[in-house]
Amino acid sequence: MRGPAFLEQLEAALPGAVTGTKLDALDPWVEVAPERIAEVCGWLKHKSPVRFDAIECITAIDWFEPDPKKAAKVAWQPHLEMVYHLWSTGSRVSLVLKCSLPRWKGDVPGQIPEIPSVTGVWRSADWHEREVYDLSGVLFTGHPDLRRILCPEDWEGHPLRKDYEMPLEYHGIRGR
Amino acid sequence: MASVADDPRIIEFDVRTDEMLVNMGPQHPSTHGVLRLVLRTDGEIVSEIEPHIGYLHRCAEKIGENLTHRQFIPYTDRMDYLAAMNMNLGWALAVEKLMKYEVSEKARHLRVLICELGRIASHLVGMGAYGLDLGTFSPFLYAFREREKILDLFEEACGARLTYSYITVGGLTADLPPGWLAKCEKFLDQFEPIIKEYHALLTTNAIFVKRTAAIGVLSREMAIDYGCSGPVLRGSGVDQDMRRDGEAIYTAMYDGYAFEVAVMKDGHYPRDHEYPPVPADAVLGDCWHRFFVRMLEVVQSMDLVRQSIDRYASAKGTIGEPLKLTEKMPAGDAYLETEAPKGQMGFYVVSDGAAIPWRARARSSSFSNLSVAPELCKGCLIADVPAIVGSLDIVMGEIDR
Numbered sequence: 001m002r003g004p005a006f007l008e009q010l011e012a013a014l015p016g017a018v019t020g021t022k023l024d025a026l027d028p029w030v031e032v033a034p035e036r037i038a039e040v041c042g043w044l045k046h047k048s049p050v051r052f053d054a055i056e057c058i059t060a061i062d063w064f065e066p067d068p069k070k071a072a073k074v075a076w077q078p079h080l081e082m083v084y085h086l087w088s089t090g091s092r093v094s095l096v097l098k099c100s101l102p103r104w105k106g107d108v109p110g111q112i113p114e115i116p117s118v119t120g121v122w123r124s125a126d127w128h129e130r131e132v133y134d135l136s137g138v139l140f141t142g143h144p145d146l147r148r149i150l151c152p153e154d155w156e157g158h159p160l161r162k163d164y165e166m167p168l169e170y171h172g173i174r175g176r
Numbered sequence: 177m178a179s180v181a182d183d184p185r186i187i188e189f190d191v192r193t194d195e196m197l198v199n200m201g202p203q204h205p206s207t208h209g210v211l212r213l214v215l216r217t218d219g220e221i222v223s224e225i226e227p228h229i230g231y232l233h234r235c236a237e238k239i240g241e242n243l244t245h246r247q248f249i250p251y252t253d254r255m256d257y258l259a260a261m262n263m264n265l266g267w268a269l270a271v272e273k274l275m276k277y278e279v280s281e282k283a284r285h286l287r288v289l290i291c292e293l294g295r296i297a298s299h300l301v302g303m304g305a306y307g308l309d310l311g312t313f314s315p316f317l318y319a320f321r322e323r324e325k326i327l328d329l330f331e332e333a334c335g336a337r338l339t340y341s342y343i344t345v346g347g348l349t350a351d352l353p354p355g356w357l358a359k360c361e362k363f364l365d366q367f368e369p370i371i372k373e374y375h376a377l378l379t380t381n382a383i384f385v386k387r388t389a390a391i392g393v394l395s396r397e398m399a400i401d402y403g404c405s406g407p408v409l410r411g412s413g414v415d416q417d418m419r420r421d422g423e424a425i426y427t428a429m430y431d432g433y434a435f436e437v438a439v440m441k442d443g444h445y446p447r448d449h450e451y452p453p454v455p456a457d458a459v460l461g462d463c464w465h466r467f468f469v470r471m472l473e474v475v476q477s478m479d480l481v482r483q484s485i486d487r488y489a490s491a492k493g494t495i496g497e498p499l500k501l502t503e504k505m506p507a508g509d510a511y512l513e514t515e516a517p518k519g520q521m522g523f524y525v526v527s528d529g530a531a532i533p534w535r536a537r538a539r540s541s542s543f544s545n546l547s548v549a550p551e552l553c554k555g556c557l558i559a560d561v562p563a564i565v566g567s568l569d570i571v572m573g574e575i576d577r
Contacts, residue, residue, distance in 0.1 A: 026273065026510045054400050056513065057522050057539040074528075085511055085522070085539075089400050089414060092421045096511070124403030127547045135235070150230040150576060159235050160535075 006050070013043055027085075029096035034082070037099055038116040038142070044086060044095070045121050052086040052095055055118065058128040059083045060136035064103060064162040078103055080138065082115060101138065103161075112158070117143040135160040193219045200561070202231050208305060208565070209572030211546075215553075215561065222561060225553040227546055232576035240536025245271045245525070246345045246501050248536060252523075253339035255538060256574040258301050261294035261330070262516040263574075264343035270523035271345045273425045274510035275503075283347040283495040284429055285488035290333070290342060292477040292484065293360075296367075297326040298517035299470045299477075302569040306467060307378055309566035310387050315377045322370060325363050332356060346499035357485055364478055371475060379471060380452045388464040389457035392552040392564035396461065402551070403544035406519025407473065408568055410439040411466035418515035426514055433483050438472035440465070445472060463567035470569065473517075502531045509535075518542050518569055538577055542570040 007030065011018055017040050020031035032040050044052040061081040065071040071078075084097040105111040112133075117140035118125045129140045130149040137158030140146055148155060157164050167175045201212035210231035216224040236255065240248045245267075252267045253260040265287060272279070279287070304319030327337045333352055334342035342349055378384045394404070399412040409416060417437040419430050436446040440460055445451065451472070458464040505527040513522040519541025526535035545568045552564050 026508060054403055056403060056520070057511065057524065057537070059524055059535075059537045061526055061535045083509075083524070085524075089416055092416070094423075094511075122403070123398075123401045123551075124544050124547060127543060128403075131543075135237070148230075150233040150235075152230070159238050 259298035
């Protein structure tokens with residue numbers, strides 16, 4: 001199901017969309033080019049042999065080490081990783097998609113990176129993407145209503161970024 | 177959903193008045209916590225609702241990035257605080273999946289026992305509070321009376337009544353005290369006939385049926401599309417239960433247990449001869465069915481508790497020791513969904529090889545279940561909004577995290 005045969009079909013249908021795989025991981029995952037994520041998800045929901053009709057979770061992981069001493073030792077380059085957990089209610093199998101994004105668009109701090117929204121594929125992605133936008137700072141292009149969902153509307157920054165600093169004060173409330 | 181225009185009970189449908197925005201919450205008693213709904217209404221008819229969430233946001237995921245895997249357990253308690261045992265289990269299993277750790281057989285059966293009791297307690301609150309939403313106070317008292325007894329059992333097992341932190345990474349914090357199983361069996365024996373009372377109070381109550389049948393109908397497709405799970409999904413006729421369909425590490429916990437997923441198949445619920453019949457007005461996917469699935473799960477959980485008591489008592493060995501607080505996790509990531517009372521609770525652990533997760537993510541079931549509310553409330557009456565939101569059985573601690 002999640003084996004090489006399935007990947008070949010995906011590759012044949014959408015050439016160049018898959019940029020890497022790791023099938024021996026605990027949850028085998030497929031890496032997708034970020035600009036083609038909506039296209040791949042659409043294929044997985046409507047055309048793939050296993051119809052992934054539900055998306056369970058959308059997450060972003062900030063791979064960034066604020067401590068320069070530790071940062072010198074890490075094996076990875078700073079980046080933002082998007083993770084999509086898909087589920088097929090018919091076949092009862094899951095699939096993990098990953099995308100790698102720059103931490104800031106054009107390396108300008110404060111400019112959050114962009115990725116196409118998958119709300120057109122699954123309605124549940126709406127709130128999940130709003131949450132990722134709110135907490136991790138990813139701009140979903142094509143999202144119908146991209147606003148903060150958990151933090152107040154006038155909150156600054158994205159708390160789940162590793163270099164986030166809690167504000168000293170928010171409307172007269174001491175932050176730290 | 178049937179349009180309001182077709183409803184014979186509504187006579188003055190064509191009377192158009194000015195649109196009005198009505199604010200409901202965040203302190204409204206029928207929003208189950210600090211949920212704020214903004215209703216766009218025209219007379220009695222709601223054209224649109226918009227949930228505003230985040231009043232209880234603590235960014236538990238950020239907290240998880242600063243604590244070791246076991247230290248995060250108490251924070252999972254505070255997600256779904258009505259079923260804290262099941263939250264503990266979700267996180268513990270996700271970490272165990274990443275560490276490829278297997279708990280002892282005795283611990284496995286004890287986990288089933290505790291989690292199924294937790295499910296009963298959670299559904300009792302769901303049931304009682306749903307009665308409150310619809311304006312009947314007594315079922316709430318009947319439900320809480322029984323829930324107290326479960327909390328007493330939990331208190332005896334782990335010392336806490338709400339935030340247990342009992343199930344932990346690598347097992348459980350303590351074994352059961354002597355005599356506990358007998359007390360648990362005694363509780364089950366006296367609880368079993370009481371379920372009939374609940375059915376008399378709510379399930380078959382004519383007013384209750386009128387308020388819930390054919391209200392807020394959630395179609396199968398919509399339920400899947402919105403990522404609904406748990407009783408909300410099964411109430412729409414989707415045969416899915418992570419205890420049976422989930423990942424090996426979770427389904428192995430229920431290995432050898434006999435239970436039937438509470439979902440309507442070919443017009444029948446499992447063992448439906450034992451329960452009151454489905455009212456003629458009810459449509460699959462409406463508030464009544466969501467409620468009824470929960471009631472069936474109470475009985476199902478009771479069966480599972482009975483089975484686990486025997487297995488736990490006959491299992492050899494001990495429940496084992498929980499992992500050390502600072503036990504390192506291998507680098508990698510693991511996502512695991514468990515069937516919590518309110519739906520599929522997913523935990524995602526990302527590790528860079530330390531004991532502290534690089535990223536701790538909680539996929540909340542209530543979060544997705546609530547996201548369908550605006551769709552369900554389109555065109556309903558104002559009085560149906562609490563009925564619909566209540567039938568989703570949400571808990572804000574889990575949504576806002």
